Amino acid sequence: MSRKKAAAAPATSPVLKSASGQPALTSLRGATDWRDATAWLRARGIEDVECITPDLAGVPRGKMMPSSKFTSNTSLALPSAIYRHTISGEYPEETASFRYEPRDSDLKLVPDLSTLAVVPWESDPTAQVICDIVDTEGNAVCYTPRNVLKNIVRMYSERGWKPVVAPEIEFYLVAKNDDPDYPLHPPKGRSGRSILGGQGYSIAGINEFDELIDDIYHFSEKQGLEIDTLIHEEGPAQLEINLRHGDPVELADQVFMFKRTIREAALKHGIYATFMAKPMQGQAGSAMHIHQSVVDIETGRNIFSNPDGSASKEFFHFIGGMQTYVPKTLAMMAPYVNSYRRLTPDMSAPVNNAWGYDNRTTAFRVPVSDPNARRVENRLPSSDSNPYLALAASLGCGLIGIMNAIEPSAPTGDSANEGDVDLPRGLLEAISLLESDATLAEVFSSEFIGLYAGVKRGEFETFMQVISPWEREFLLLNV
Template sequence: MTSYFDRLPQAAQAYLQDKKLDEVECVIADLPGIARGKAVPAAKFERLTHFHLPNSIFYQTITGDWGEDEELGGFTEPDMILKPVMDTATAAPWTQDGTLQVIHDAYDQKGNPVPLAPRNVLKRVVELYNAEGWTPIVAPEMEFYLVGRNTDPAQSIVPMMGRTGRPAAARQAYSLTAVDEYGPVIDDIYSFAEIQGFEIDGITQEGGAGQVEINLRHGDPVKLADEIFYFKRLIREAALKHDCFATFMAKPIEGEPGSAMHIHHSIVDSTGRNLFAGPQGGETDAFFHFIGGLQEHLPSVVALLAPYVNSYRRYVKDHAAPINLEWGRDNRTTGIRIPISEPSARRVENRIAGMDCNPYLGIAASLACGYLGMKNEVWPDKRYHGDAYEAEDAIPRGVYAALDLFNEAKEMHEVLHPEFARVYSLVKMTEYDEFLQVISPWEREHLLLNV
């Protein structure tokens, strides 16, 4: 066995007890969260300490086009140095041969972390917490749809066909019978997750046709973002085995609810004490300041939490997607929810983020808002009672408006990194310009003969 075998996580070691390692996929997430990198023979990976990849991967739009950066003085695509993070090594159990995936961190040629790399953005935010003696804990929820194979983009997306021969049922939230309709896909998700060493806290049917939610156990933000990054591929592969697609689009099916990535947050000190709970179990100033930070700063990072034109189709009143920044206790109509819990597990849930966001950037943005709230001692508005869908809209409703707010948020740029903020904005504006070149069916239907 290779010399690095003992440095692998236990699940990866167990996988290789039964498989000969043939290939290692060296991966890094780009701005959309797509895995970029290289696949190398196992024998070569054993000799590698790093490899090179051009920084242009962070200028690529979701369509594969490129954002032009005038400040570079020419698009020379300098190489980054990518170093493996061995405790992220995990199996690719859907492959025929023994294959490991390993996430890499990006450094420039002087050894500094590349600020454009999403994983580095999240690590930077976590380090700001650590510098204050705080340790952030998150628990993400992943919503997605299982849909029929869609090979023609001109056709509407439809729910997958269930085992009864009927399309997956809508409006059956929490129905176990609905989950059974696509049980074989769920079985493979469980199987792949176990082989990869990931713990699933629960799987439920959501309100949409073929819409599923997977909850992950709380933990370190970077580790959880790594897992979501891996989970998206894992789930897609499980779906493909059963002749369907898994999609993480925010709003794939017209008339159905959108898919969110709700993020639960708590902060602990060096002793592991939850800073949101006082000595007698009461709510602390830090708890309220975190909420205040979310209320004040979330509008400026919606561009990261809702990164595409489709993202804003999810923000529909009364469709399980709050468009307000009210906070409430055990109230799913508020953008910021305080779940029922013991004081030691007190947490704040951000319900604004879409499942189409890059998990590193979504978690980083949410934590950055709370960080600024705690640092600046921002107090929230009064708790909201009742149906918050009746409250005022408080977030931008389109890409252009969201980017305007993001570009103005200089204090947020300092938390995430100014260079990241600049490049993210120019890439997203390029992407939006690409979208505007496409004429939609709605325009052809209603404008062709009527205007």
């Protein structure tokens, strides 16, 4: 908001409070109601509003409209088919569990005004708002990603608990590439040279992209998004952003917005930012690690710790649930064929369902902390996952463990990556495991699992139509 527009606000304007508790005219993010939102938009001279929602892949879908129409109680709708197409836009064949809505009827967008924020990369004053999805009668649609996560959070709330999460998102910067037949390469930094690997935690590696990182921080600040830390990871031009811990839905919203923000900042500098799990052969993949704890709603006490500071039974059962069920929900955390290229031995990613104290080779790591901060880090999700679904799967598996008192294995003290791979080795196997368990159908809904599995099988079939360089290299003249 420019100073000129701020000065032009009428002196008699009501002092409304935003979702953050700040006056609507100064709050960076969020409004409490439509009156608040109208004042917020007017104060910033907003001309257009993007009403967006994540599809199954986490891609923003929605509508743009003039701000005057947005605040005039306009009914917003999208066809149900947007939750039934693959990442490449195909519509899979129907099966017994994957069905299209016969009339392809409308689903309604319901703006969550607490997510209202500017779009800082647009030249015209533009705002964005994340929307929930309901049917024409106003009922939440169970298979949409934000509602899947909200349902898991509700299951915790019914038991008097609140899950707390902190995602860490890795991504690569790559030189522009308009031909998918050619491999990706790191971009040139300020030195004029492409950055090489071995730059883990390197400040010089971050400084190579100072201006881009400044824009990421600037764009984030304008949207009211908070970055905890930013580091350079092991891969060439691979970065990681850590977010502050908080409510799962709010953090999923932030990851959803951050992905968009980082891509736009990179494009401004003539390069790409990619969240592919394995964009470059021979380099480390990109993860979305999730730190998780659970607190008592009334007392705020971390239920993973007993009053004397020792680990509670809920803590161990949470881990037991993850060990048992995360391999069966891996398709929600590793959703593409490419995701399983990251989950291979000797490539800086866990390929097990083990847990351990401060052991980065395990799938489930317990960081060193005081009892109030006792938590479990899930190191399996890849950065290509839909944040709403990855968080829902991870928290849902832990909750099943608590509900059923599932005991974990003994903690692993040595490397956990030297034995057999304890996870699905590919997308089809992961999908079959997701469909095979009745408990998962109860927790995530059979309708969501059927729809999700159908879309993922459709994506696998389109992948199988592509002939890879490996096949041309080794099969062309040898078989």
